[in-house]
Amino acid sequence: MYLSLWFGILLVGAGCSHSPTPTATSTPQVRAVAVQDNPLTRRINRPSTLPPVPPAGVKISYSSVNTTAPVLAMTFDDGPHPTLTPKLLDLLRERNIKCTFFVIGKNARAYPHIIQRMIAEGHEIANHTWNHPSLTSLSDAQIRQELRASEDALMAAANYRPRLIRPPYGAINTRIKQLMFAEFGYSTIMWSVDPQDWRRPGVSVVTSRLVSGARPGAIMLAHDIHPPTIAAMPAMFDQLISKGYQFVTVSQLLNLEKAGMPVGVVISPAQAVDEPATGALTR
Numbered sequence: 001m002y003l004s005l006w007f008g009i010l011l012v013g014a015g016c017s018h019s020p021t022p023t024a025t026s027t028p029q030v031r032a033v034a035v036q037d038n039p040l041t042r043r044i045n046r047p048s049t050l051p052p053v054p055p056a057g058v059k060i061s062y063s064s065v066n067t068t069a070p071v072l073a074m075t076f077d078d079g080p081h082p083t084l085t086p087k088l089l090d091l092l093r094e095r096n097i098k099c100t101f102f103v104i105g106k107n108a109r110a111y112p113h114i115i116q117r118m119i120a121e122g123h124e125i126a127n128h129t130w131n132h133p134s135l136t137s138l139s140d141a142q143i144r145q146e147l148r149a150s151e152d153a154l155m156a157a158a159n160y161r162p163r164l165i166r167p168p169y170g171a172i173n174t175r176i177k178q179l180m181f182a183e184f185g186y187s188t189i190m191w192s193v194d195p196q197d198w199r200r201p202g203v204s205v206v207t208s209r210l211v212s213g214a215r216p217g218a219i220m221l222a223h224d225i226h227p228p229t230i231a232a233m234p235a236m237f238d239q240l241i242s243k244g245y246q247f248v249t250v251s252q253l254l255n256l257e258k259a260g261m262p263v264g265v266v267i268s269p270a271q272a273v274d275e276p277a278t279g280a281l282t283r
């Protein structure tokens with residue numbers, strides 16, 4: 001297989017320091033970040049045949065799934081970003097990696113061509129609200145408006161209806177999860193590995209936190225609006241693929257768990273299996 005020698009230098013809009021309301025209108029600063037992509041160590045992800053949409057009987061909330069298979073999901077929040085997300089998509093395409101993007105509706109409306117590219121290249125897109133508020137501070141009507149506006153942006157961009165939600169900052173409670181599950185059909189997707197990349201701890205730290213945190217069935221969190229995060233991805237992907245891991249979308253991971261359940265196990269939404277939020281409320 002031909003491997004293009006891409007020594008990408010990201011000249012990025014770095015106006016992405018973590019803020020309560022990341023938007024498409026951040027003021028860009030020019031800053032060079034070298035992507036740590038070594039074609040000699042690049043690894044290709046094994047293709048997956050798992051279904052791309054959640055299975056019947058999906059649970060109300062997940063932070064990881066139960067499996068012994070070395071399969072996990074990488075997720076990116078707060079994009080799409082006009083320059084960083086395309087760079088990320090490039091390096092995912094080079095490795096045949098499919099990820100799940102929890103996009104902000106405002107950004108989806110601003111960059112519909114990036115949404116279209118994500119879908120064309122087999123990634124999953126999920127709802128991260130329209131304007132990135134803390135859902136626990138909103139009325140039910142405001143929550144519905146945040147979710148619907150974001151859905152509308154994805155429908156307008158690509159006729160795509162998301163099936164998963166991640167609450168901004170991880171701020172959530174069981175009542176709101178049930179509202180989103182019952183009215184929108186969304187499972188709430190938290191995470192089991194958080195490298196705290198939005199604090200910008202350094203490229204190698206982000207890489208090592210994700211590599212050391214990876215487990216079968218993990219859901220790993222990062223943000224595609226921070227230049228060092230993008231720079232940390234090539235080494236992380238290559239190291240985990242070398243260890244035998246396969247990357248799939250969140251919905252594929254849910255299908256993997258479902259497929260591994262004993263015959264006869266039925267999960268009813270009325271008996272929703274809830275999981276506690278993990279990590280600090282910082283994203």
Ligand SMILES: [Zn+2]
Nearest residue numbers: 077078168283
């Ligand atoms: Zn977020």
